[in-house]
Amino acid sequence: MKKLAIALLALLATFAVSGNLVTPAQADGPATPRLHREGRNLVDQFGRQVIVHGFNFVWKSAPYAPPDTANGFTAADAQWLYDHGFNGARLGILWAGVNPTAPGVVDNSYFDKWQRVIDLMAAKGVWMQFDMHQDQWNEVYGGEGVPAWAVKRPLPWSLFPFPPVPFPEGYWTPEVSTVFDNFWANKNGLLDNWVTFWKQVANRYKDQPYxxxxxxxNEPWAGNEWTGCILIAGCPSTYAKELQPAQNKALAGIRSVDPTNIVWYEPQQLAAGLPIPTHLTSVAGENNLGLSWHNYCSATFAASLGVPLDLTESCKAFTRNRENNALKQADAMNAVPLMSEWGATDNDRAIQIDADSADSNNMSWLYWAYKYWNDPTTADTDQGVFVDDADISNPKPKLDQLVRTYPQATAGRNLAYSYNTTTGLFTMSFTSDPSITAPTHIFVSPLTAPHGYTVTTSAGTVTKNGSYVDLTGTGSGTVNVTITPLP
Known part of the structure; x- marks a missing residue:
């Protein structure tokens, strides 16, 4: 424990010297940076309400972790995230990578491959969610995520080769649906093996800063009753009999080794693209749950499949429905919501609609995806932010909607904020909490403020550090802040 404390002190000292992280001079002690839930908010170690803007990082082919190359993830990528105000990441820690050869047998070299990336991100203050990503179960079905030893092709389909069904239609096949039903039913102890995987992941990351x-x-499939998720009020019986018990079991396994970090539940997959209710519930005695929800407007998805209609404006109503459902579901779960996947398009207007809606609801988000990375389970190639994964100096135009002025950490509650992607004008208000000694920390988009900016505030002292603003000494009561780009 003493060695761990010394290591954390050294790490924080490195951050302060680098100039890339604000280490609050008035903050109390070298607390490990880690997020937890308070109500519907993400809260950091200093008690500040945190808003996360970031990306998904899922390398879907072996070895299931990005290489140390320009095409993968390097220190330059971590710096790019910091420079553009992205403070969040969803990292695909695949079951197939952790236990590639047998149940419960850990490949520590896989953790090491990811640790390189994790250390780079932590050094830039990026909050990380560890995601057991799967799409269509395994490569046998044109997907990824689950180890080969966990693929038990059921009869009678195992008598024949699996047909080359594209993503996501492969989910709809009777065989893949049966595979998921068998998993939920713990056939051959497979669900228990998955819980063991999660205990091993939690044991690895329970003390990880950031x-x-x-x-x-990721996007659990309901199984053979999937049509009922469309037709019968979002298939509540599937949640009660399969999704909730399985995720509760994984929660219990994680809590046996890690009592503190947030555990994120996901609704069934179709709820990401259809305006249907979800039915997760709270867990007795558990106060640190999260709702990891996805938002893919059906009109945008149809366009990615080549449907020659522009129905982008219909996404306003769709994303409003999904935001409201997520807030209602999180409240029912006693959980904090996070829009952990959205976008996956080069449609700038669709991105603006979703991001503006998230701002209006204080909704943290992780865009899909940072880079395309030859994604085998996607509708098109419009996923990543860059024209070429190996060239981060050449982003796509959609970056103008993703790089936004926003409060990364607020020393108070009752937060409300708004950002105009055209003018760059930003306003926020919050009720200051004088017991929080760390500053309110705001990122200012350099894309809409290339010549600098002014900050006006109704209380407190402003300190500017490039694209970052710290606000201290705000006392108590309502604080209003306006950031205006210089002409």
Whole structure:
């Protein structure tokens, strides 16, 4: 424990010297940076309300971790995230990478591959969610995520080769749906093996600085009753009999080794693209749950499949519905919501609609995706931010909507903020909490303020550090802040 404390002190000292992180001079002690839930908010170690803007980082082919190359992830990528105000990441820690050869047998070299990336991100103050990503189960079905030893092709389909069904239609096949039903039913102890995987992941990351916890399973598939998720009020019985018990079991496993980090539940997959209710519930005695929800407007998805209609404006109503459902679901779960996937398009207007809606709801988000990385389970190639994964100096135009002025950490509550992507004007208000000694920390988009900016505030002292603003000494009561780009 003493060695750990010394290591953390050294790490924080390195951050302060680098100039890339604000180490609050008035903050109390070298607390490990880690997020937890308070109400519907993400809260840091100093008690500040945190808003996360970031990306998904999922390398879907072996070895299931990005290489140390320009095409993968390097120190230059971590610096790019900091320079553009992105403070969040969803990292695909795949079951197939952790236990590649047998149940419970850990490949520590896989953790080491990711630790390189994790250390680079932590050094830039990026909050990280560890995601057990899967799409269509395994490569046998044109997907990824689950180890080969965990693929038990059921009869009678195992008598024949699996047909080359594209993503996501492969989910709809009776065989893949049966595979998921068998998993939920713990056939051959497979669900228990998955829980063991999560205990091993939690044991690895329980003390990791800049953790925001564990996302249990990406877009869980309901199984053969999936049509009922469309037709019968979002298939509540599937949640009660399969999704909730399985995720509760993983939660219990994680809590046996890590009692503190957030554990994120996910609704069934179709809720990401259809305006249907979700039915997760709270867990007795558990106060640190998260709702990891996805938002993919069906009109945008149809366009990615080649449907020759521009229905982008219909995404306003769609994302409003999904935001409201997420807030209602999180409240029912006693959880904090996070829009952990959205976008996956080069449609700038669709991105603006979703990001503006998130701002209006104080909703943290992780865009899909940072880089395309030859994604095998996607509708098109419009996923990443860059024209070429190996050239981060050449982003796509959608970056103008993703790089936004926003409060990364607020020393108070009752937060409201707004950002105009055309003029760059930013306003926020909050009720200051004088017991929080760390500053309110705001990122200012350099894309809409290339010549600098002014900050006006109704209380407190402003300190500017490039694209970052710290506000201290705000006392108590309502604080109003306006940031205006210089002409």
């Amino acid at each position: 953790s925001m916890g564990y996302d249990l399973i």
